[in-house]
Amino acid sequence: MSESEPESEADSDAEGIVVVLPDGSELAVDADATVEDCAYEIGPGLGRDTVAGKLDGDLVAKEEPAYDGAELEIITDQSDEFIRVMRHSAAHCLAQAVERHYDDVDLAIGPPTDEGFYYDFDNLDIDEDDLPELEAEMEAIIDDDYEIEREEVSIEDAEERLADEPYKLELLEELAEEADTVTFYSQGEWEDLCAGPHVDSTGEIGAVKLLEIAGAYWRGDEENTMQTRIYGTAFEDESDLEAFLERKEEAEERDHRKIGNEMNLFSIQDVTGPGLPLYHPPGKTILKELEDFVETLNQDAGYDYVETPHVFKTDLWHRSGHYENYQDDMFVFDVGDDEFGLKPMNCPGHAAIFQDQSWSYRDLPIRYAENGKVYRKEQRGELSGLSRVWAFTIDDGHLFVRPDQIEEEVERIIEMIFTVLETFDLDYEVSLATRPEKSVGSDEIWERAESTLESVLEESKMDYEIEAGDGAFYGPKIDFGFEDAIGRVWDGPTVQLDFNMPERFDLSYVGEDNEEHRPVMIHRGIYGSYERFFMVLIEHYEGKFPLWLAPEQVRVLPISDDNLGYAHRVANEFDEFRVEVDDRDSTLERKIRAAHDDRVPYQIIVGDNEEEDGTISVRDRFEDQEYNVEIDAFREHLDAERDEKRTEPDFLQDE
């Protein structure tokens, strides 16, 4: 039984402590008060409802003692964190169910996660067909509504109780260094070494679902044994669980690999190798538009295009330092007596171009741009669609600037990034990564660079996070993350200052003082990689690309074959667009359906009425329709919609 009834005020002469409540008010309690005692102090109702607490942001059991000055938050079943507590208990039910069905299983850990929970087991041979049975057992455990009891146990007793659990003993050894006692939670016949917190009884777990089996190294270390991890999730009620599963399905519907296949955008084939995407004409059409867009921005911003080969002698990578630091991720091979490598980055090539001549301070900044294909040998298991590949193209830019030009150049880059984010209507996150422990460059230039980046961010009025010590060893950076349809954040645009490469390549310019000076290099990508960005866009738009990107922009649907001639004449009127005529022998309904399935932004429908009047009917993706449209009027609209890169077809949405 729990001993967590509120302490009487008997020993009020003991020294009290003070905790801070979420509203900022202070609460004085006894020195030995637990989280639950504090809750009772606030009010008996809250005391009864207490499930757990948060001390200075850490989720703890309600039996944990509070301490002086702690920020305390009481967790009830109304709190956001409640579901986490419940899922932790659900993980225990999973372990209990597993131990009921399988002998000699060793328990590892079983925490809640953002989406549910997992539990890791060793010596468990199981496959997905076994999950329903375990799920049924969990439901039985929940129905039995076992009381979940907490117990404080000495290290010695714990060792005895965990004699058969090698992994738990390993954990216990570490815990013994910090405290004299540990806690156990038990439900029915089952118990586990666990810090908690947990709900009061298994019956409080609403709906559970086991999702998948995966391997996981003990403590995430490849050196350790591979255990069996079972993932599951739990919600307060069935309808929340349903909603979760529906969301998962929606995410799968948006999967860029599925849509890429349906729309014939790209393929990654066995014969051509893993992580090496092939772009089909419709996919390349979109990439070409993206290239053109960033090329316009680059030209406006004073960049000069350069081009470098895909292969370099490794001498270059020795000079740049990649060979030493990046070798494992590089494709390296011998040709005769020389060693060559596929480029994992474009910067050394650009630095070599800069180095090939002498520069005056008047020449700077020098801005090079290249859509440079790079090759990185990622672990096979990491490859995934277009989001992680071996070969990808960076819309790379490298600037060679005087230290006094950093601020202005960074501002201009951020302006470009903003243009892009707005154009695609994408959400984003910004972070400033500062000097790590190991770094090159003087204190002076680091301080100056960091404060420069910071002031640029301040002026741009963006929200950003500072990630202290997360910068590259060669300089601080600003990273943008794109947020995709399912809330995943992907690496996006980046602006990095580099004090290392100029050093290694001995880059210089002649200053006003006729002395040699070291330029600062700025690396920047707007899309990041075309592959990654393409993936984000496919999922972001669900394949329904804006007019300017759509591989097929307009499709003409003749109502009967008698209108085929007129249909082609109409198509010719739109020959500055990517237009097709659906000349198949089928009904209008089928043609409309096909056009929707193919995600064409606009359909032009022509029948006898239109042919007689010399007009067209226009239909869009949203099933809106307008008859008697003048060809010129529609073309003018398309021109504007395309050139302004509007994200949705709006010919029929204007009024």
Add this chain to the structure above:
RNA sequence: GCCUGGGUAGCUUAGCGGUAAAGCGCGUCCUUGGUAAGGACGAGAGCCCGGGUUCAAAUCCCGGCCUAGGCUCCA
């Protein structure tokens, strides 16, 4: 790299020891259609690759390749 699934027609999938199936798409024909699937017929498959078990393998076993998800959010 390691763990668990999966690889069957252009696409999506069924079949899981006994003559390779369906829907979509494609072709031919009928139909000439007015706003999200008209009808008939037909073509199309080294069942990922290589070994093995068996009278018999897409199916079972072993190895490989590719692919999906996962590999600390620490009791």
